[in-house]
Amino acid sequence: MSGPGVPAASVADVEVAAMRRALELARRGPEHDVNPRVGCVLLRDGVVVGEGWHRGAGTPHAEVAALADARGRGEPTAGATAVVTLEPCDHTGRTGPCSLALLEAGVARVVVSVTDPNPVAAGGAARLRAAGVDVVTGVLDDEGRAVLGAWVATVERARPFVTLKTATSLDGRVAAPDGSSRWITSAVARRHAHELRAEVDAIVVGTGTALRDDPSLTARDAAGGLVAHQPLRVVVGRRAVPDAARLRGPGGELVELRTHDPAAVLEALGARGVRTVLVEGGPTLAAAFLRAGLVDEVHAYVAPVLLGAGAPAVADLGVATLGDAVRLRPTSVLPLGPDVLVVATPVPRAPLTVPPHEEV
Incomplete structure (x- = not known):
């Protein structure tokens, strides 16, 4: 795990670059929405095979959007790495848990910027690890929190x-x-x-x-x-x-x-x-x-x-x-x-x- 704003030692340069791209994608999401702005990039053998971001409440989350993008490109997702700006959610709201979507897609590694402070949605990293997925958190944490903006403080302070x-x-x-x-x-x-x-x-x-x-x-x-x-x-x-x-x-x-x-x-x-x-x-x-x-x-x-x-x-x-x-x-x-x-x-x-x- 890395400290604030510093890539984890176990994260490859291509994954750090993918995280920066995921942060760019996250910024495309609506600023005024009850849900956080999240971006996701899928990598296979260091090559981008899918991208997605959350477009607002009720729409697919960033991970699901990236998986759909990969399928649309005809790219397999088994063994892929998901680079995502916020820990994949582990609860069912208007959409299903992103943790399960990643498992069903056969993703083998997940690189996360910010761990989810919301107790209702958190737990995705734990579920993924329990299923044998390699999970790294805290990558470019400062940048990730900056993109999330007031959403983080709102959740942490209720x-x-x-x-x-x-x-x-x-x-x-x-x-x-x-x-x-x-x-x-x-x-x-x-x-x-x-x-x-x-x-x-x-x-x-x-x-x-x-x-x-x-x-x-x-x-x-x-x-x-x-x-x-x-x-x-x-x-x-x-x-x-x-x-x-x-x-x-x-x-x-x-x-x-x-x-x-x-x-x-x-x-x-x-x-x-x-x-x-x-x-x-x-x-x-x-x-x-x-x-x-x-x-x-x-x-x-x-x-x-x-x-x-x-x-x-x-x-x-x-x-x-x-x-x-x-x-x-x-x-x-x-x-x-x-x-x-x-x-x-x-x-x-x-x-x-x-x-x-x-x-x-």
């Missing part, structure tokens, strides 16, 4: 992956004292933020933001048009969204969740098949997710502007002393015109106490 987005002045304000907030960041930063929206399954704001700012929460292209994928627009809180609100206009489905509990929000969205959540505001909602320890990544757009007063990006976190601060570990810094995007992950810590009955 909830959607949460990104907190802020757009602030240099002194951490999201609005001036009179409430004006358009625009603190530049057009370049806002364009990038729309690209981020287009990548997620749901955007979440509190009722305070929805009523005060009347946002549309859509993902738009450079020309201002709606992109093909529109995330769910989720409003959290007790107050209703007005009938004339822009949130009821063109864009993703509007979901109103009458709760102040971030865990309940994620549970409700997870039940809808949501894997990635973008929390956009306001300050009280951001603080609630941070206090609950339910933020996986922070995207902080910072403009070279000083306001000196006005609403902060994050409300009271219950931090009484510097030692209690929520610490972040930066992973990247990206200049965007005059602005800067800082991407960071919270350092794990115990959740902070959440004050009851807050209006978000």
Whole structure:
């Protein structure tokens, strides 16, 4: 078995090359699907005899697609090596177990990038080994996890992956004292933020933001048009969204969740098949997710502007002393015109106490 991102010693160069090809194939799968993006390449005597990738829920898995491709080419599969980006599943859902499909095809060796963290589907490697198939896992693991994206974190944490987005002045304000907030960041930063929206399954704001700012929460292209994928627009809180609100206009489905509990929000969205959540505001909602320890990544757009007063990006976190601060570990810094995007992950810590009955 190999370490993260490093080919296993027992893996041939041709198999590593096949894994890179399988990762390319996996990226062809749908980004917004309840199932992971998986690719598979079949080798016989070092030659590719079949390729496949998962095209979405209810369609053949990558291994089955690759086997079908080999049959279509008139290539035998007995004794072949299957190079696959995710451990073959061992359960029956809309399709049958890939482990059994590989056994029935006579595959003699399976090279895997990422072992399946899903306890419902895992076990394919064990079944294959028990049947005498040579199985190697962990090949290009880092690359494999990168292609799987938030799906891995969603399965491992049993909830959607949460990104907190802020757009602030240099002194951490999201609005001036009179409430004006358009625009603190530049057009370049806002364009990038729309690209981020287009990548997620749901955007979440509190009722305070929805009523005060009347946002549309859509993902738009450079020309201002709606992109093909529109995330769910989720409003959290007790107050209703007005009938004339822009949130009821063109864009993703509007979901109103009458709760102040971030865990309940994620549970409700997870039940809808949501894997990635973008929390956009306001300050009280951001603080609630941070206090609950339910933020996986922070995207902080910072403009070279000083306001000196006005609403902060994050409300009271219950931090009484510097030692209690929520610490972040930066992973990247990206200049965007005059602005800067800082991407960071919270350092794990115990959740902070959440004050009851807050209006978000």
